[in-house]
Amino acid sequence: MTGTDGKADVFARDLFALEGWASLAGEIGEQQAYVFAERTSLMWLRPDAFAAGTARGVLTAAEAAGFRPVAARPVRLERCGVRALWAYMCRWATAERLMLLDAAAALGPGLLVVWTAGTSTARAAGGEPVSVRMTRLKGRNDARHREAGSLRAVAGSPNRALTMLHTTDDPADVVRELGVFCDRAERVELIRQASTHLAGALPAAVEGAVRAVEAEVPPLGLPSRHRPGRPVQAPELFVGPVESRWAALVAASHTWPLLSRTPQAAFWPEQETRSPWT
Known part of the structure; x- marks a missing residue:
C-alpha cells in the first residue's frame, strides 16, 4: 500500500495503522480494505483554513479537479493527536513550529473529508x-515554491506553519490516519458512510459538517502579518477569543523559527534525501 521503500516496515509496527486496518478489515473485509485504501484519500481541512475563510474554496477546487467526497465529519485534534498525525514528517520542525501546530489545532475542529476520484475503478x-x-x-x-492552482494556493497558505490542509500521501497513510483522526466508533461510522458512497456515483453531503465547524471557527480572514509593539508571546496563542488567538498565530507564523538545522533521525531512506534547506 506504499511505494516508499522502508515505510511499510515502519507502519507494520505503528499502533494507529494497526487500529485503522483492524477497523477497515473488520467492517468490509481484507480484500475490500485494500480497495478502500487505494480508492480514497483523507483530507483534514485544518482550523486555520476555516479561520482564513478559504475552506469552502478548497472543497470546491477539489471537486472541480475531479474528486468526489464520500464522507465528512468535524474532527478536533488535541496536542497528542497533532504529534501522532505528523510523527514521521516533523524531522525538521522546531519546538516553536510544534507550538504553532498546537495553536492552530486549538482554534477549534477541522473538517475530515474522505475523497475518491470521479471513476468507478480502484485507482485514479x-x-x-x-x-x-x-x-x-x-x-x-x-509558499515560495508552491504550484499555481494547488489546493494550498486556493487556501491562501502563507507559510510552512499555516498550511491550511493535510492530505494522506499514499494508501498506507489512509489506513494509519483513520486510526489517528477517529476513535473506534467514529472510524466505523466513517468507513460505512464512505463505503456506501463509493459503491454509488453520488457525492456525500458535506454542508452540515462544514457548518458545524464554522460555528466554532468563523471565517475571519488572514490578518496582517505585522503587529506593532512587542513580539508574540506563547500564551497569546491559547488564551482569549478566537479572533485574538488567530491574529497572534498569523503574526508568530511569520516571525518564529520553523526549521531546525539538525533534523531528527529519518524513519525510511527517502527522508534522508529530502531537506527543506536545499
Whole structure:
C-alpha cells in the first residue's frame, strides 16, 4: 500500500495503522480494505483554513479537479493527536513550529473529508492511488515554491506553519490516519458512510459538517502579518477569543523559527534525501 521503500516496515509496527486496518478489515473485509485504501484519500481541512475563510474554496477546487467526497465529519485534534498525525514528517520542525501546530489545532475542529476520484475503478486515472493524486494537487508547504492552482494556493497558505490542509500521501497513510483522526466508533461510522458512497456515483453531503465547524471557527480572514509593539508571546496563542488567538498565530507564523538545522533521525531512506534547506 506504499511505494516508499522502508515505510511499510515502519507502519507494520505503528499502533494507529494497526487500529485503522483492524477497523477497515473488520467492517468490509481484507480484500475490500485494500480497495478502500487505494480508492480514497483523507483530507483534514485544518482550523486555520476555516479561520482564513478559504475552506469552502478548497472543497470546491477539489471537486472541480475531479474528486468526489464520500464522507465528512468535524474532527478536533488535541496536542497528542497533532504529534501522532505528523510523527514521521516533523524531522525538521522546531519546538516553536510544534507550538504553532498546537495553536492552530486549538482554534477549534477541522473538517475530515474522505475523497475518491470521479471513476468507478480502484485507482485514479494513470494507475495512481487516489491519495497520491490528491497530494500532488495539494501543493508544497513552502509558499515560495508552491504550484499555481494547488489546493494550498486556493487556501491562501502563507507559510510552512499555516498550511491550511493535510492530505494522506499514499494508501498506507489512509489506513494509519483513520486510526489517528477517529476513535473506534467514529472510524466505523466513517468507513460505512464512505463505503456506501463509493459503491454509488453520488457525492456525500458535506454542508452540515462544514457548518458545524464554522460555528466554532468563523471565517475571519488572514490578518496582517505585522503587529506593532512587542513580539508574540506563547500564551497569546491559547488564551482569549478566537479572533485574538488567530491574529497572534498569523503574526508568530511569520516571525518564529520553523526549521531546525539538525533534523531528527529519518524513519525510511527517502527522508534522508529530502531537506527543506536545499
